[in-house]
Amino acid sequence: MLKKNLTFIGVLMVMVFLIAAPATAQKVRGVTDTEILVGQWGPQTGPAAPWGAVARGTDLLFKIINEEGGIHGRKFKYYLRDDSYQPAKTKAIAKEFVEQIGVFAVVGGIGVATGMTARDYLMENKVPWYAPITGVYEWISPIQKYLFAQYPLYDDEAFNLTGYLHEKLGYKKIAMFYQNDDYGKQGAQGVERYLLRKKISLVAKVSAEMTDRDLSTHALKLKNSGAEAVIMWTMPTHAALILAESAKIGFKPQWATSNTLSDSALMMQITKGLWAGMINSFALELPDSNLPLMVKYREWHKKLAPQERWGTFYYAGIAFAEPFVEGVRRAGRDLTADNWVKAMETLKDWKGISSPITFTNPMDRQGGKHVFYGKVKPDGNIERLTDWIRITK
């Protein structure tokens, strides 16, 4: 009986294989005559949930493109999954994307630890992955054929921000406050790299753990260091907590931070106005920018997603998916992963609503290399201090 069953199953498997094989050989995963399937993970719950708006912003971009008729006769079908910023979940989502849904590509994805659990798996399966939403070296080194990075590198961003504080604004006593993980550490690395070159040392280097909710000691240490300027590389909660704790003990240095905290409307609200005066680097156009593309997106936002707040995190989801879409457009009707890669490698100073994007050198997968600096005004708006500055060679 068992033998009979096994034979039957064996025959069935061979038949399925024979039927399926020629079909899949011609078909591109996630691309049909009318649709392109794309996935993204992002924390919709848990401590990193405010960053989850990015993945919802991408949804708006795909909706806009679909409303405008799609690309080469195909519309985007978008799958958004909540990984709660937990790497184990991210891995499972990546598998679901590839093995169950069968997506053509993955766009965005917040987090270093989360993305790292999926990187090798996606690359082994030749899934194009555009713009993980973090600026660490793991995405561009070693070079992966199907992985393109856009987010400015934290290391270079911090290096240049420190230079700006030191050279342009004349601060000599600089302290660092950072999150004790890859994100914060690569920021700290950039700051120290710059100071080392100038033969100055940090007056204090203070880190916080993700779960910390009491930063009074951290603030005291920063104050006692006598720092004139403090650079912070943290998540929004810690940024707000450290500002409040510092204000309590009368510590008022010049604060400066990364573009990860550039949602000044949110930051002004949670810091009760202490955010004013912050020197911030920006990797995207400002929310009220008059750039025609920004105006267009804002109008669509009102029409298609009025429930969402038009904040930096939200439209970052658009900014980090635009070049991917441009790649799909340039690849033409015959869309395959390899054609898309070739198309992406033709992008040169391509401009959406983020910095200029270039991928023409196949040995360099870092597309975004510019930021600009701004200062937060007391009303929460931004005074733009510079034009786009190239931070990565």
Add this chain to the structure above:
Amino acid sequence: MFGQLIVSGLAVGACYALLAIAMVIIYKSSEVLNFAQGEMAMVSTFVAFMLLDAYHVPFPWAAALTFLFAILLGIFFEIVFLRQAKDPTVIGLIIITLGFEMVLMGFAGWKWGPDQRSFPFPISNIEAYNFYGLIISKINFWTILITLVLMFILFLFFRYTKLGIAMRATQQNQLAARVMGIRTKWILSFTWAISSIVGAVAGMLIAALGILDPPMMMDPLLKGFASAVLGGMTSLPGTAVGGAMLGIIENLFGGYVSLAFKSAVAFIIIILMLCIKPSGLLAKHYVKKV
């Protein structure tokens, strides 16, 4: 710096102590560790936020309505979830609290969204009093004061009111209490209500000290648990002392030894206490049930 570390340690410790007391009130009555404590407090705090921010209710009224909500939430959980368990073991009940924690977390995320908010508290979290060079922020000062007052009220309640005495009787011997005419089931619900109010006070203070968002209680709850273990899981004064001590020890460790391992101190304390004096600093005796 030393004085400053002690003061801010005391303020944080006061919040730990409140959460610890909320846990201990329930632990004493039913041996259940309530893992939903933090999220119950968080949801209550969000209710206060909603009343203050969306409906512009004056703070005292918002606080009173929040306490009412906290009472109902505590009773609701006890009656709808815990009481329904058939032949419950303590572990089973603890698992139910874990489940409720997840339900509340999901609910908060759905209802109020994940964004951080600043909690509109009548006392500024930036201004400070200056006592001869020692800077005590207003919020820290009031946190410590409110905690002390609340503890005193709880002390009076448990010692002198009929209901408080009935609760203690139920905690000591449920069967005997029932024989004496005490409605132990209602007493148990009431225990949950009181614990929920204490948690809500802690939640509002923690939100006022920092930020209001769904995961805000994760860290404080663990620290509250550590405080309870440090002071003694069955002793209310013990947990209060435990909370204050933990806050101070953490701050001194962070200030003079290592900031990176500051958070780990609480867990080292749990392990040390369980090895050296499992009943905690102030609990009178440790009974092992066979």
